[in-house]
Amino acid sequence: MSFFRILTTGFTRRTSISRTQQSNVECHRNSCNHDTIRVPIEVVLSDKCNKSLAFTLEERQRLCIHGLMPACVRSYEEQMLAIESNFHSFETNVARYRYLRALRQGYERLYFQFVSKNVQIVLPIIYTPTVGVACTIYGMLYRGITGIHITKHDRGHIKQVLGNWPEQSQVKAICVTDGERILGLGDLGANGMGISVGKMELYTALAGIPPSLLLPICLDVGTNNKMLHEDPLYIGLRDKRMKGDEYVSFVDEFMESVVETFGRETLIHFEDFATPNAFMFLNRYRDCYCHFNDDIQGTASVGLGGLLGIQRITKKPLEEHIILFAGAGSAVMGIAYLLKTELMARGFTEEEAARNIYIYDQGGALTTGRRDIPENLVVFAKDMKKIKKLEKLVEKVKPSIIMGATSAPGLFSEKIIRTMAESHERPGIFAFSNPTNKSECTAEQAYQFSDGKAIFSAGSPFPPVEFNGKRLTPGQANNCFAFPGLVLGTMTVLADRMPDEIFLLAAHELSKFPTDEDLAGGRVYPLVKQANEVALKIGVKVAQYLIENGFAKRPLESAEVQEYISKNSYQLEYGSALAETWKYPEMKPHPSTAPFEKKLKGKK
Structure with missing residues (x-):
């Protein structure tokens, strides 16, 4: 498809214009020469199509935008240099996030060109850890439409709300959150939209999925965060969260409305729901919709991938490792379940697969004597005495791998790390909690307390560490x-x-x-x-x-x-903004029209 066709079809698809706007478009058309392309200026300079200073002089003249920008025609390299210079001119990551949001809303293709070229420096801004901070002040950063907000007051009309999306005929995937458990930051309500937007931008930047196929959604069912109720810039409902059957019925209607509006094969990505709700919806819709929960299943893939990496380093099968999970939220449940599935695929029974897997939460070690164990984790409960402190549990079971997803900074103490290093040649330490200041330990602590023996990975990026003259590079266990x-x-x-x-x-x-x-x-x-x-x-x-x-x-x-x-990946290159033309052979007039042709030539 030529860039011109993207312009024209995009206008028809995205925009319904008023009579006044139509009049403006006609004025724009009439002011152009007859041999120019009649594309409305609203389309040419829209976020989907705007090439900024990359429009050639011919394109500017024929599209009737000549003079609306300086004479300079920038190359791709020059545009990237300009964005990079602006990006680095900001002193804080939140300011860089704000700049990138403005860039996305004004110049979509230019934005994805920059992100794809600079994944390493941009990812920590549009994703963890900065996106979490941005969500806490999302009301202040809000600049315009980025997706659909559906409130609890829209019950009975959710399909109508979804139908308001200008590109509804193209939507093939949705990322939805209700904002109750944003990273390690808790209930952020409607501010959680920032997470849905960030996730879907990575669909495009990393997997080449066209953004026109994607729709971020926030289910605004209220928030129990009193600080947001009192925040004059908060963008959501200042009500307590909807709960119970009413809440489940609301989400049921949402799911039904999605497939009715966008089609049965629409992929639905659940993000940052509270753990009980996350598992409940995952199981409730398992046989009904094409859906997944990234906090549970995406994290599980990344977590198990890291464990398989430890297996490669130690040359020791996973079933022989003693693995301790700290935390019993959606991340740990997901990883533990997928690890059990992996071991059962190797021929072990469920009980055998769970034998060397220990879980610790706020109530201490998961033991058979406890009555507050989530159903998903019962198989991992051990017949042992109650152990309240993590340090004592580590001392008793001597894990070779520990994984934390607790949002409890410093949980992996010096004593814990040293105990593991004394018992194992290469202990695996995974501090999954986001953002960085919630990490269970830092890379430096893991290497220092283990005398450089630790295999360390974290959910957020940590810089390399020099230890005893050796450069140690932490892994990043990123869901991306x-x-x-x-x-x-x-x-x-x-x-x-x-x-x-x-x-x-x-x-x-x-x-x-x-x-x-x-x-x-x-x-x-x-x-x-x-x-x-x-x-x-x-x-x-x-x-x-x-x-x-x-x-x-x-x-x-x-x-x-x-x-x-x-063939179907999102194209980062602009392409021509002009319609393709081609030559026809000279077409002779019908003989019966010859006298009229002679008369016309005579008049000229």
């Missing part, structure tokens, strides 16, 4: 290594379900990325700059699995997947 590829594969084949097996598959593909040299340095995850490669590799494998196991609705063969993805 899983969900873009999972979504890409599922959307490619129009699957009607996302079976558990694809999350296991994603974990194995992820674990293969680090080289032997990476592993020697203790890094079990790819570098963030490799995230595009990871997404494509996982996307292809997922699509092929879904085809081969009967989940695909698009008639594709496994061998055709990679080519199909390549």
Whole structure:
């Protein structure tokens, strides 16, 4: 499709204009020469189509925008330099986030060009950890439409609200949150929209999924955060959260409305719901919709990928490791479940798979004597005396791997890390909590307290650490290594379900990325700059699995997947803003019109 066709069809699809606007468009058309392209200026300079100073002089003249910008015609490299210079001119990450939001809303393709070229420096801004801080002040940062907000007062009319999205005929995937558990920051209500937006931007930046197919949604069912109720800039309802059957019925209506509006194969990504609700909806809709929960299943793929990396480094099978999870939220439940699934796939019974897996939460170690254990974790409860302190539990079971998702900074104390290092040659330490200031320990602490023996990974980025003359590089256990590829594969084949097996598959593909040299340095995850490669590799494998196991609705063969993805990926290049033209041979008039032709020539 030419850039011109994107302009014209985009206008028809996105915009319904008033009579006054139509009049303005006609004035714009009439002011142009007859040989110019009649494209409304509102379209030419829209966020979808605006090339800024990259419009050529011919394009500016023929599109009737000549003189609306300076004479300079910037190359791709010059545009990237201008954005990068502005980006680095801001002193804080929140200011950089604000700048990138403005860039996205004014120049969509330019924005994704910059993000894709600079993934390593941009990801911590539009994703963790900065996006969490941005969500706490989202009302102050709000600049315009980024998705759909559906409130609890829209019950009975959710389909009408969804129908207001200008590009509803194109939507193929949705990321939805109710804002109750944003990262490690708690209930942020309608401010959670920032998370849905950030996740879907990574669909495009890392997996090449066109943004026109994506729709961020926030379900505003109120918030129990009193600070937001009192915040004059808060953008959501200042009510307490809707709960119970009324809440479930509301989400049921939302799910039904999504498939009625956008189609049965629409992928629905649940994000940052409170743990009980996250699992409840995951199980409730398992056989009804194409959906997944990234906090549970995406995190599980990344977590298991890291564990498989430890297996590669230590040359010791996972079933022989003693693994301790700190926290019993959605992340830990997801990883523990997928780890159990992996071990059972190796031929172990459920009880055998759970034997060396320990879980610790606010109530202490999960033991059979406790009565407050979530149903998903009962199999991991141990027949042992109650242990309240994590340090004592570590001392007793001597784990070779510890994973934390608690939002409790400093939980992994010096004593815990030293105990693990004394018992194991290469202890695995995963501090998953986001943002950085919530991490269970820092990279420096992990290396220092283990005398450089730790294999350390975190949910947020940590810089390399020099220890005893050796440069140690922490791994980043970032969900961006899983969900873009999972979504890409599922959307490619129009699957009607996302079976558990694809999350296991994603974990194995992820674990293969680090080289032997990476592993020697203790890094079990790819570098963030490799995230595009990871997404494509996982996307292809997922699509092929879904085809081969009967989940695909698009008639594709496994061998055709990679080519199909390549042809349908979002194009970062601008292309020409002018319609394509071609030559016709000279067409002779019909003989019966010859006398009239002679008369006309005579008059001229």
